[in-house]
Amino acid sequence: EPEVTQTPSHQVTQMGQEVILRCVPISNHLYFYWYRQILGQKVEFLVSFYNNEISEKSEIFDDQFSVERPDGSNFTLKIRSTKLEDSAMYFCAIQGRLAMNTEAFFGQGTRLTVV
Amino acid sequence: AQRVTQPEKLLSVFKGAPVELKCNYSYSGSPELFWYVQYSRQRLQLLLRHISRESIKGFTADLNKGETSFHLKKPFAQEEDSAMYYCALSAAAGNKLTFGGGTRVLVKP
Numbered sequence: 001e002p003e004v005t006q007t008p009s010h011q012v013t014q015m016g017q018e019v020i021l022r023c024v025p026i027s028n029h030l031y032f033y034w035y036r037q038i039l040g041q042k043v044e045f046l047v048s049f050y051n052n053e054i055s056e057k058s059e060i061f062d063d064q065f066s067v068e069r070p071d072g073s074n075f076t077l078k079i080r081s082t083k084l085e086d087s088a089m090y091f092c093a094i095q096g097r098l099a100m101n102t103e104a105f106f107g108q109g110t111r112l113t114v115v
Numbered sequence: 116a117q118r119v120t121q122p123e124k125l126l127s128v129f130k131g132a133p134v135e136l137k138c139n140y141s142y143s144g145s146p147e148l149f150w151y152v153q154y155s156r157q158r159l160q161l162l163l164r165h166i167s168r169e170s171i172k173g174f175t176a177d178l179n180k181g182e183t184s185f186h187l188k189k190p191f192a193q194e195e196d197s198a199m200y201y202c203a204l205s206a207a208a209g210n211k212l213t214f215g216g217g218t219r220v221l222v223k224p
Contacts, residue, residue, distance in 0.1 A: 035214075
């Protein structure tokens with residue numbers, strides 16, 4: 001099973017600060033995703049990334065959010081100016097190796113707390 | 116629009132009893148359906164998907180297109196089955212997953 005490592009495991013930040021969440025997928029995959037889960041709510045799709053560009057994004061993914069894969073391995077989610085309501089678990093997922101397998105492999109998540 | 120509904124937030128059963136987790140979906144095309152499981156302090160992991168039609172850890176799920184359901188069943192629950200279970204839908208390979216709200220299963224000894 002492909003391994004997906006997310007750092008940090010827990011981030012506490014002040015409202016208005018920028019945060020960068022990192023995801024390191026071990027092995028080559030085609031699709032990269034960010035999801036989030038606010039405490040007590042559903043796991044929600046944020047954005048998908050394919051061939052070095054955003055392929056789909058949700059309404060949640062506004063101008064405060066950005067993603068990139070700067071060095072071909074790390075996959076990052078940046079929140080420019082955090083709000084209290086950004087507090088959530090953020091999950092990175094990878095999918096679709098060479099055979100376009102639909103199974104998504106998730107990281108262990110980053111808990112973001114905005115104070 | 117894609118939607119997945121899991122009506123039960125919590126299912127509590129005794130060890131050895133059957134367990135069924137309900138999942139209903141809404142999608143106009145032919146989706147792929149999945150069950151993901153999250154054990155305590157672990158990551159989300161795929162339990163099974165409808166296209167493979169296999170039994171994993173004693174769990175099975177049948178896609179009923181007429182009822183738009185993909186209920187998860189296990190005839191004899193074990194304590195190690197205690198976890199959060201999420202039903203999810205994908206329109207096609209490489210597409211996002213839409214999750215249900217999750218069902219917490221507690222298997223009592």
